[in-house]
Amino acid sequence: MYENTVFFRTFAADCISPFKINFMSYQFAKYATHYRNLTYLGVPIIIGQLGNIVLSFADTLMIGHHSTQELAAAAFVNNMFNLVIIFALGFTYAVTALVGNLYGQEKTGRIGELMKSAVAANTCMALILVAGMSLLYLNLHRLGQPEELLPLMRSYFLIQLVSLPFVCWFNTFKQFADGITDTRLPMWVLIAGNVMNVCGNWVLIYGKFGFPEMGLDGAGLSTMASRIMMTVVMATIFFFSKRYKEYHKGWQQGKINRTDFRQITSIGLPLALQMGMETAAFSLSSLMVGWIGTTALAAHQVMLTISQLGYMIYYGLASAVAVRVSNFMGQRDYEAVRRNVTAGFHLVLLLAVVTSVPIFLLRNSIGGLFTDNAAVTSMVSLTVIPFMVYQFGDGLQCNYANAMRGIAYVKPLIWIAFIAFFIVSLPLGYLLGIQLGYGLVGIWFAFPFGLTTAGVLYYLYYKKGLRQIEAR
Template sequence: MHGNTLLFRIFAVPLSFIQKQKGMSYQFSKYETHYRNLTYLGVPIIIGQLGNLILNFADTLMIGHHSTEELAAAAFVNNMFTLVIIFAIGFTYAVTALVGTLYGQEKTYRIGELMKSAVAANTCMAVFLSVIMTALYLNVHRLGQPEELLPLIRPYFLIQLVSLPFVCWFNTFRQFTDGITDTKVAMWILVSGNVMNIFGNWILIYGHLGIPEMGLIGAGLSTMISRIVMAIVMAGVFFFGRKYREYRKGWRLGHTNRTDFRQITVLGLPLALQMGMEAAAFSLSSLMVGWFGTVSLAAHQVMLTISQLGYMIYYGLAAAVAVRISNFMGQRDYMAVRRTATAGIHLVFLLALSTSVPVFLCRHIIGGLFTDNADVISMVSMTIVPFMIYQFGDGMQCNYANALRGIAVVRPLTWIAFIAFFVVSLPLGYFFGVVMDYRLLGVWYAFPFGLTTAGLLYYVYYQKGLKRIESSTEKR
């Protein structure tokens, strides 16, 4: 609680100062409660999101110091799995919106009953994604990657595949706890899981405590074990935690039903597609970068890890926006919905500034945290500039995509993401990187165009969607 209070004060002071100096039309007092509540709710989510980043960060850091070839192989596999994992997480976000609305209406029994269908729906999604990734594994040699990396890619790919269902189950129960505003549970489990992962990396990658040195395979095994343990603990909290007794009544006495299953699927698929297409803009760009060689691919992986720092922070706070908005939607308090979204974008922009400036100032040395290869370090320092440019577009699209999720208006997310990332970002990446021959730098300069397009369109459709809901409520 003390940490959250400190962060609120850090956010509140510059915002209050800006208001006084610039004479902004809004009054700080209108948003003060929302700043505070979003901070209290969002900080544990941010820490949990950073926990996901630490899994990849630890692997990248420790593998990079083991060998550049293993770093490049990890880059390819991790980017392919990042795509499907983010798709799966997006699907689980339907649980947050539905649980959050029911929580605002104080329907604990219905929440427990809904969770039965949520687990069933996300298990089906895990099976579906596992089949797709198995097919990709069987054709990995056709994807144009350096031939010398294939013996490293194949076993690491299989280990990641085993852990995929556990990621789906963990996030299903995580969205339940987030939806009822108990965000600290997932935070502590993720922090503990990542400590386990880092310790496992130290043992298995480098060969300590009598275990043989396993390199990239050891990193994969450590990540897999930590994901399995986290999923088991998260489910155990739901089934055995004292504070969730009332929700378990709904689970025990309720039924998996077609209505809940369909509602989760109808709401979850657009969210999954939106997040999946955004991830594809980065993950599929790895295929293009792979054409430029091992050094470019290694630098690309380092930059993806760095860029995830901002994304995870913004999306953590934006997830709190979705939770708060869904709670207010259950209460039909639309003024609070609007103020929550506005307070969210204020805080996200503040976080964007505080995240990107230190990265820019350290651009010439930050690559050295991951590898000793001078060419990779130099390439990373140049790619920091487009990274800086797209931070505010990234923050905007995170905030308003989650605002749309909170009001359960998710259909526009799919086609907006398609335009932003498949019509704008990826083609521009090919044009700048391949046609104009700017290579890795060209691919990264395409990202600001896609992310800013997404942010502006999400904002427009959030405003339209909320006005439509308000109008339909007034007519009743």
């Protein structure tokens, strides 16, 4: 009982301490530097993430206005690929933690050497993911999806499969740049890639400038071209720019070694599994939504696109928390770690309000941006309610999962994510949405329970992990 009381008091203090009436007090002053630095690092990451959201909005809007069936097919395929892409992204997050720690110690040559093993490890991961998704492709007809959507799904699936390795390579170089606090470079590359993708969508989906009208396949080809371009640009800058000369020198002098490879894998796999299971709570729910029907699947895709707005903003800011924490861990400044993490949570809560309130106010019309189908638009407006409910839990789990990443205390992430998303969220979604007949809204009302469970447990284990590291 005493330990529970201490937890809730500490947790409440972390949540509300900067919002006391006297903002000029010591409570505010001790976080002010961290607010400023997190904003400086986090805003470019958020802008890059928002670029992805704009891209997802544009893809969904353009495909939705071309065909409702194509929108439903894109919903299923994108959600399956989002699962492996987020898994791959989680694996690259090991690069941020390790590079950030070395950057805090000013070991630039060692960072370049580490990058050689990082690229090798992520290439191996890309090959594994391509093999797994190829097996899924061969079994699409066994997953209970509407029969009329299968031809659309298959061709779009293959295009996405080809571009998957480029996602892994781009994110490896992006996490390196974030780890050395150069968050603006990947921001500009992402923006350029997204502009290219949107323009390519317009040309290839609708058949402009003499190109054939390719519909959903055109959207896939445009995405593939932009992913290849972004990877080439990031790799070229790493190997040939003067600003990264010292890192490139470390790359040339170093070699792929077992120690680095093992360290990247031991940190990357728990992060990948944690993020993969979190995404599975949303992506695998598409299977259940597909059982309900094409209209529900189209509304699910629209709502996922909207919900990504909050998630990407929170995770952009939380990624800055991980970068700063890893830098402080390299300097062994544990008090700065604590203040940085708490400041990050305050900012994430603020962003949750700023992001979700406009979506709630526009809930009855926002679906109409993506489709002319009145049934889909109505279903989207109902799904906004559970979206609002889970914003606190989403911000909580984003911040403290990244805090654990920053201190490289990642193994508990696996079982926490499993409990939150596979024991709580997915079964509850099946119960509410399918068994009790609440449909899409019932499936979405399971998400707040899973996300909040994850957030509270991440908070507890971040505290525990930092105490263990300080005691060494």
